[in-house]
Amino acid sequence: MDPSFDEFLHVPARLSIVALLAPAGWVDFGFLRDTIETSDSALSKQVSALAGAGYVSVRKTQDNGTRRTHVQLTPEGREAFQRHAAALERIVEAARTPVERVTAPDARTR
Amino acid sequence: MDPSFDEFLHVPARLSIVALLAPAGWVDFGFLRDTIETSDSALSKQVSALAGAGYVSVRKTQDNGTRRTHVQLTPEGREAFQRHAAALERIVEAARTPVERVTAPDARTR
DNA sequence: TGGCTGCTTTCCTAAGAGGAAAGTAGCACC
DNA sequence: GGTGCTACTTTCCTCTTAGGAAAGCAGCCA
Numbered sequence: 001m002d003p004s005f006d007e008f009l010h011v012p013a014r015l016s017i018v019a020l021l022a023p024a025g026w027v028d029f030g031f032l033r034d035t036i037e038t039s040d041s042a043l044s045k046q047v048s049a050l051a052g053a054g055y056v057s058v059r060k061t062q063d064n065g066t067r068r069t070h071v072q073l074t075p076e077g078r079e080a081f082q083r084h085a086a087a088l089e090r091i092v093e094a095a096r097t098p099v100e101r102v103t104a105p106d107a108r109t110r
Numbered sequence: 111m112d113p114s115f116d117e118f119l120h121v122p123a124r125l126s127i128v129a130l131l132a133p134a135g136w137v138d139f140g141f142l143r144d145t146i147e148t149s150d151s152a153l154s155k156q157v158s159a160l161a162g163a164g165y166v167s168v169r170k171t172q173d174n175g176t177r178r179t180h181v182q183l184t185p186e187g188r189e190a191f192q193r194h195a196a197a198l199e200r201i202v203e204a205a206r207t208p209v210e211r212v213t214a215p216d217a218r219t220r
Numbered sequence: 221t222g223g224c225t226g227c228t229t230t231c232c233t234a235a236g237a238g239g240a241a242a243g244t245a246g247c248a249c250c
Numbered sequence: 251g252g253t254g255c256t257a258c259t260t261t262c263c264t265c266t267t268a269g270g271a272a273a274g275c276a277g278c279c280a
Contacts, residue, residue, distance in 0.1 A: 001147070007122060013237080015201065016111065022205035029258070037111070042238055044259055060258095067246065067257065085202040091125065092195040095132035123268080139227070152269055154228055170227095177226065177277065 002090065004083040008053060013038065013046050018073065018081045021056065026070040047071055055080055112200065114193040118163060123148065123156050128183065128191045131166065136180040157181055165190055 009015055016036045021027055033043045050056040055077030059070045073081070119125060126146045131137055143153045160166040165187030169180045183191070 001122070001126065005122070010120075010122060011237085012111070012115070012117060012120060019201045019205045023207050033258095039239070040258060041240080041260080045238080048259085062246080065247075065256095069258065081205065085205065088198050088202060091129045092198060095129040095191065095195065097133050121268085143227095149270070150227060151229080151271080155269080158228085172277080175278075179227065 002087045005087040006080055006084040009055075009080060009084045013042065014050060017043075017046055017050065017071075018055065018077065021071060021073045022078065022081055024072075026059065026072045029069040029071065032071060050077065053077075112197045115197040116190055116194040118159075119165075119190060119194045123152065124160065127153075127156055127160065127181075128165065128187065131181065131183045132188065132191055134182075136169065136182045139179040139181065142181060160187065163187075 009018060013036075017032065020032065020035060029043065029047070032047075033040060036043070038046075047056065047058065050071075051058055054074060056071050057074050059072070061068055061070060119128060123146075127142065130142065130145060139153065139157070142157075143150060146153070148156075157166065157168065160181075161168055164184060166181050167184050169182070171178055171180060
């Protein structure tokens with residue numbers, strides 16, 4: 001398989017997080033959770049996993065009273081996502097290009 | 111999540127099979143197995159799964175001596191794939207479009 | 221009848237995802 | 251300074267699923 005196909009990023013939960021982060025800067029946890037419609041625990045685990053992979057960085061802030069956690073893609077995370085996105089586009093694109101080596105089972109078929 | 115995002119098709123093993131079938135007609139089992147570099151058993155299971163979902167049809171042929179199994183996308187399989195591919199493109203595209211609602215943790219951060 | 225090819229099925233193990241609920245850190249409030 | 255609250259985080263557990271290995275099977279040839 002295409003080496004830039006990133007199985008780790010490919011899982012839906014992770015793909016949606018990273019895709020949402022890609023065009024943004026720091027995004028807060030609650031917004032992420034509500035937008036991708038997941039639970040605190042599921043999101044927290046995925047964010048840790050992404051942070052562990054070096055794909056996102058996490059920052060805690062305190063704006064008088066409210067404490068929030070923000071997440072941002074790291075440069076490596078962005079690159080990984082771009083590579084994976086490119087791999088996906090190649091797949092989708094290849095799927096549009098008729099290929100040879102098709103063994104048509106014709107006549108004496110059953 | 112986008113309703114046309116097809117989790118069943120999204121798994122890499124299935125995605126590669128379907129993407130390979132998309133531009134082709136009948137493709138034979140051995141070619142499929144060698145191209146996507148998987149095992150007989152893994153491929154057989156995925157093909158059954160896809161057939162069970164109505165996404166592919168399977169045909170056995172016998173050309174004097176050699177017996178082969180061929181697989182083809184069904185119209186539903188093709189549509190499902192196109193929908194999923196479109197969902198992927200929307201994700202990748204959305205990732206390029208800057209989004210509002212980004213909570214920037216600036217100054218008093220830590 | 222036995223062997224071979226080309227899948228198919230079974231058996232098993234291991235990974236991983238997510239729900240539920242308990243845990244925790246920092247701050248506000250009294 | 252203890253209590254509560256908010257905003258996550260971690261643990262525990264269960265369930266699903268993928269794939270390797272190997273046994274099974276069907277058709278055909280010799």
